[in-house]
Amino acid sequence: MFNDLEKMRKRHSNLSKLSMAFFYAIAVSIALNFFWQPGKIYSSGVTGAAQVIASLSEKIHIPLTTPILYFALNIPLFILAWFKIGHHFTAFTFLAVLFSTLMMHLMPGVHITNDPIVCAIFGGLINGMGTGMALKNNISTGGLDIIGIIIRKKTGRSMGSINIFFNLIIILAAGFVFGWVHALYSAMGIFINGRVIDMVYTSHQRLQVMIITNQPKKVINEIQHSMRRGITIVHDAEGAFKHEEKTILFTVISRYEMHDLSDAMSKSDPYAFVSITESFKIMGHFYEPKVE
Template identity: 85%
Template sequence: MFTDIDRMMRRHSNLSKLTMAFFYAIAVSVALNFFWTPGKIYSSGITGAAQVIASITAKSPIPITTPILYFGLNIPLFILAWFKIGHHFTFFTFVAVLLSTIMMHLMPSIHITFDPIICAIFGGLINGFGTGMALKNDISTGGLDIIGIVLRKKTGRSMGTINIFFNLIIIAAAGFVFGWVHALYSAIGIFINGQVIDMVYTSHQKLQVMIVTNQPKLVVNEIQRSMRRGITIVHDAEGAFKHEEKTILFTIISRYEMHDLEEAMRASDPYAFVSITESFKILGHFYEPKVE
């Protein structure tokens, strides 16, 4: 019975990932064909690199389109993901990149607006949202997402920050080849893209939680039942208002687990005092679900 349930859950998870891969393919194609290409805006990461190379080779005897370059440049990153991240992850990344390549070809280029700033903003918003949703469902959109995930495991830096850092190269290339005005617009779009990724893909953002409670055993058991988090317990604290004995609990969670924490507190001690602050850097062991 449990085997059947596990099989059904895996099928549901795989279907969700395939759906999200198709959603990203539509998002990046809309961003590219409706905003970036008409506005002469260069995207982030591998997509932006593909755009730059395609523009350079446009007048050559054998021009290469952005979708073909996008797929070709991702091939070595598939190999990196296969060995450094996981086979399951790499498969769905390949599907997302393949679907994106097809949709970029099939979706017609439409001039919605001639304002390059609007093109940069909306292109960044749409692509950032699609990328963030894909990452949130444990699949990658290829390119810098793969490099970002590998480096995040070693450095702890956010996905959007890593994305912006590497994209400075794209901005410089766009400036030297096509002019610094379009490089500036591209930088705006890339920055917005990175910020939206960080807003949507929240599992890498760490929060420090301080809980003051007189029901420490209930709180600890409920948090560890619903969330895989270590907890530091400080006994013999005293509340200044009624001079009651309290216990202080400290733990670190991801922003993605905020709802789980709130549910755990409601179930264990709804009257506890809880303070949550952003954690700039974590040293030592912090459990993160393994990407397969």
């Protein structure tokens, strides 16, 4: 019975990841063919690098398209992900990149506007949403996502900020080759793309939680049952209003676990005082679910 349930869970997880891979493929294709290409906006990461190389190849009359270059530039990153992250993760990353390559090539461009500001904003929004949803389902869209995940494990920095840092190179390349006006609009689009990724993909954002309760055992048991988080206990605290004995609990969670924490508190002590603040940096061990 347990094995059957586990098989069903894995099948559901794989179908969810496959659907997110296809969702990203549609998102990046719309961003590229509807907005970036008409507005001469350069995207972030490997997609942007592929655009720059494709534009350069046009000048020297070599027929290299953005979709083909996008796939080719991802090949060495597949190898890196295979050894550094995981085989299952790499397989779905490959599918996401393959779907994206096909959709970029097959989806016809629709002329909406040539306004570079509008193209930068909507291209960044759509691609950021697709990338964030893919990462949220533990699959990568290739390119800088793979590098970003590896660096995030080492440094704890957010995916969006890593994305923006590496894309400075693309902005500079676009500026030198195609003009600084389009480089400026591309920078705006990349910034929007990075911020949307951080809004959607929240599991890397750390929050410090302080709980003041007179039911510490119930709260600790419920949190540790529903969330794999360590808790620090401060005994003998006193409330100033009624001079009641309290216990203070400290823990750190990801923003993605906010709903789980809320459920745990409502079940264990709905009258507890809970304060949640964003943590700038975490030093020491912080458990992260393994990316598979």
